[in-house]
Amino acid sequence: MLIRVVCAIKEKKMQADLEKRLSDLDVQLKFCDRQKSPWQELARSCADVFIVSSLLIPKPVESSISILNNLPEKPITIVLHNRESSEEHANLLASGVDVVLYSGISFDSMIEVIESTLESRRQFYYMDRFDQRGRYQPRLNDFVSNSKEMQMFLDEAQQIVTSDASLLLLGETGVGKEHLSKAIHAESHRSSGPFIAINMAAIPEQLIESELFGHEQGAFTGAVRSRRGAFEMAHTGTIFLDEIGEMPLQMQTKLLRVLQDFEFTPVGGEKPVWVDVRVIAATNKNLEKEIKKGQFRQDLYYRLGVITLTIPPLRRRKEDIPALANHFLSVYNKKIGCEINRFSNDAMKALCTYQWPGNIRELMNVIERAVILCKSDTISIENFPSIFHKKSMTSPAGFDINDLDLNAWKNKTLSEAKQEILHQVEKKYLEMVLEKTGGKIGETARIAGIHPRGLYGKMKILNIDKATFKSKDH
Ligand SMILES: Nc1ncnc2c1ncn2[C@@H]1O[C@H](COP(=O)(O)OP(=O)(O)OP(=O)(O)O)[C@@H](O)[C@H]1O
Structure with a gap:
């Protein structure tokens, strides 16, 4: 978060000195007009810290201070008092001021106090980001995944965490x-x-523009107070621009300009704001198609996609389904207060066969519903929505060329891409036959029309363990 400091300072020299020193402190600084009564301006600005001269506080002091204290940002108020009277200091504190500073102290001491106030505000935002156990979730290591494809994907993701490049x-x-x-x-x-x-x-x-870059008070009808935008809030952190494919073209042009040097001017503002932010954008649209249709700017696509990662759909990493299903079972057991131990074989099979068009979100919803409906210690297929009850669900999934992830082939030769698909087909086929034979190598080799030694070799390459199939009811 870029800390906003708004000042209303009576003394001209003090204002000039503060302006000089505070500009170095990684804050967004604004001074109210000294000529007019600044209180309305203060109340309509959006600030983390107010620094005001006591002489500018309208009477009664308590209600003026309470106007600031009741602002949604819960700002910290520092009052510079021109008299060293402990009684008056105490009265100001009693009216709700957070810090009272005698303006006669050395300027360095004053800056020290302001700095520590800014730091406590940064900590306030910092604490907001952790769960009760002090962990910021989720982490890459916590990713529930057993599939080779996802493991490779996570390795790739691990390599780019240190980078600041757009993703x-x-x-x-x-x-x-x-x-x-x-x-x-x-x-x-x-x-x-x-x-x-x-x-x-x-x-x-x-x-959209105001949400991203903020606005000043009076920038448009209804802008009663100034408001900070997402880029400013994300200062020193990460901004996640979801569904970027839905951004209107005109905004794409503005965003592209901001991404050149991370400087922007809030709507209705005069001073540019600079932020230090990493941008991660996401979409489920095919942006290359959108570019061809003239709906997405090619230059923005390149700017955002300095690094591009494609998360495989759940139906292409079915090995992940049992682990994810068990993970969500324990999550919902805790949340709903149940003690369900497992899924029946049929239920797990149905989960693994389904195509999951809504991916992990859909899986979560199905498990949550099942936990609510389940009356025993085992989730059965009856606890799933009716689409899971159909007979066709338990037959092996058909092969659909449209399910293939073409992006994953970008850096591969034709022969490498063919090899990869061939491995997937062989793995699926052999797992299906091994399932049928209860893991019997001779019988599986006979059905597959290959030598048992050849079958062993393939199982090794494809990471298939016959024990998995022996445990099934045959
Ligand atoms: N590997 C995972 N382990 C546990 N939970 C996950 C995992 N991946 C996703 N989820 C959960 O699945 C849900 C959907 O994930 P998320 O919102 O990140 O999807 P998305 O791709 O951004 O969706 P959309 O395109 O619709 O915005 C979230 O509740 C998220 O916490």
């Missing part, structure tokens, strides 16, 4: 793009800074 996350709805970006933020050197998520599809078009 574009692609993937279907519910695959975990926001979840991953939180984990990347938590692993990065920015983890003590904020993570601010903003969804382009959820904001009316005319408000």
Whole structure:
């Protein structure tokens, strides 16, 4: 968060000195007009810290201070008092002022107190970001995943956490793009800074600019107070721009300009603001198609996608389903207060066969519903929605060329891409036959029309363990 300091200082020299020193402190600084009564201006600005001369506080002091204290930002108020009277200091503190400073003290001491106030404000935002156990969740290591594909993906993600480059996350709805970006933020050197998520599809078009870059009071009808935008809130942290494919073209142009040097001017503002922010954008749209249709700027696509990661859909990493299902079972057991131990074999099989168009979000919802409906210690297929009861669910999934992730092939030769698909097909086929034969190698080899030694070799390469199939009821 970029700390905002708003000052109303009576003495001209003091104002000039403070302006000089506070500008070095990584804050956004604003001075109210000394000629007019500044209180209305203070109350309409959005600030973390107010620094005011006691002579400018309208009487009665208590109600003027309470106007500031009741602002939604819960600002800290520092009053510079021109008399060294402990009684008057005590009265100011009793009216709700946080810090009272005698303006006759050395300027360095005054700056020291202001600095420590700013630091306590930064800590206030910092504390806000941790759960009760003091952990900022989620972390990359906590990612529930057993599949090779996801492990490779997570290794790739691990390599880019140290980078400050913009990141574009692609993937279907519910695959975990926001979840991953939180984990990347938590692993990065920015983890003590904020993570601010903003969804382009959820904001009316005319408000996007103000949501992203903030506005000044009076910038448009209804802008009664000034307000900070997401970029300012994300200062020293990460901003997550979700559904970037929904951003209107005109805003794309503005965003591109901001991404050049991270400087912008709030709507209706005069002074530019500079922020230090890492941008992670995400979409489930095919941006290359959107570019061809003229709906997305190619230069913005390149700027956002300095690094691009595509999270595979759940149906392409079915090995993850049992681990994820058990993870969500324990999450909802705790949340709902149940003690369900397991899934029946049929129930787990149904989960593993389903195509999951809504990915992990859909899986979470299905498990939550099942935990609520389950009346025993085992979740059965009857606890799932009716689509899971159909017979076709238990037959092996069909092969759909459209399910393939073409992005994953970008740096591969044709023969490497073919090899990869071939491995997937062989793995699926052999697992299906091993399942049928209860893990019997001779019988599986006979059905597959290959030599048992050849079958062993393939199982080793494809990481298939026959013991997995022996444990099933055959
Ligand atoms: N690996 C994971 N382990 C545990 N929970 C996960 C995992 N991945 C995603 N989730 C959970 O699944 C839900 C959906 O994830 P998320 O919101 O990150 O998806 P998304 O790809 O950003 O979706 P959308 O495109 O619709 O915005 C969230 O509640 C998230 O916490």
